[in-house]
Amino acid sequence: MRIVHLIWSLNVGGSEMLLVDIANEQSLTDEVIVVIGNSCVDLRVLDQFSSHVQVKQLGRPPGTRNPWYLLRLYRMLRTINADVIHAHLESFIKIIRFLDTPRFLTVHDTGLPMTSMRNKYDAVFSISDAVKKDISDRYPGISAETILNGINISSVTHKSHFGNSPFRIVQVSRLNHEKKGQDVLLRALKYVNATIGVGNVTVDFIGDGASREYLVSLANELEVGDQCNYLGKRSRSYIYQNLYSYDLLVQPSRFEGFGLTVVEAMAALVPVLVSNIEGPMEIIDNGKYGYFFDVGDHMDCGKAIVKIIKISGEQDFAKERRRGEQYVQSIFNISSTAQEYRRKYSELIDGRK
Secondary structure (H helix, E strand, O other), rough: EEEEEEOEEEEHHHHHHHHHHHHHHOOOOOOOEEEEEEOOOEEEEEOOOOOOOEEEEEEOOOOOOOHHHHHHHHHHHHHHOOOOEOOOOOHHHHOOOOOOOOEEEOOOOOOOOOOOOOOHEEEEEEEEHHHHHHHHHOOOOOOOEEOOOOOOHOOOOOOOOOOOOEEEEEEEOOOOHHHHOOHHHHHHHHHHHHHHOOOOEEEEEOOOOOOHHHHHHHHHHHHHHHHHEEEOOOHHHHHHHHHHOOEEEEEEOOOOOOOHHHHHHOOOOOOOEEEOHHHHHOOOOOOOOOOOOOOHHHHHHHHHHHHHHHHHHOHHHHHHHHHHHHHHHHHEEEEHHHHHOOOOHHHHHHOOO
């Protein structure tokens, strides 16, 4: 089967990481071609594609209205003559609707807008039940099906020691506090200091973005700046090899369709604390495999962190982390994700015959 994946840009993000993993997994059995529309390409992400995956870059300047790039993309796709076209943004339908090829769309987050041509896709998939519900609520005419995100769990180094001091917290995401809620974590850290004393906790932010200056300023204003480190963007291999060294991952998002870093931390046996919104809560099975706090409530977040610090040295704490890793292994494995997509491709192709 010849499979084409379409994405506009290739930066560090959940949808891009999923695309890399799916393409690599599918390339073990099929011919896989990834077409990147825009010129925004992070080489660290690009380098993670397997040598068996063909990558074609259109080089379109983001936001340009020059129709030449769209025409070139159309001709490229005609030449490839794929069995399946799998888009990772709905807007590709403006181009691929003219092709007589089975067309699939994966929706990677909540709140994403869709055009009036959204029904031109043969099938729409969501990365979580939370995203599926969001699509259904906003676009009742779309029938989406959930295929859960997955990761390459065998690549993640496991944590073996718990109850460490100082207690190291990590937050992995784009620095965009309005969505990702890093400001909530900073305010929670001030509460933690007031409760158990200064110097017992550090926070590393992995990622970059427009909120960095604001977050540095806020941390200094809250007098927690000395406890915070901003590591910038890091490769996924770095994250997979270093997550185990942390004592807690906090995902304080205000809205989130999934939360791939939560899965990665659980795979590393690192405890996770998430805001109680649908995507992350779905991952931790509503608290069965992780901890949660009321979204946007820094006091509740701080209380949860204090509680986790206090129980992290207990014997049952390590057992719970192993249960979480086993759960991730059974539910969020990239091999299962890729196989499920391929099964859906085959069903539609067979149905057209």
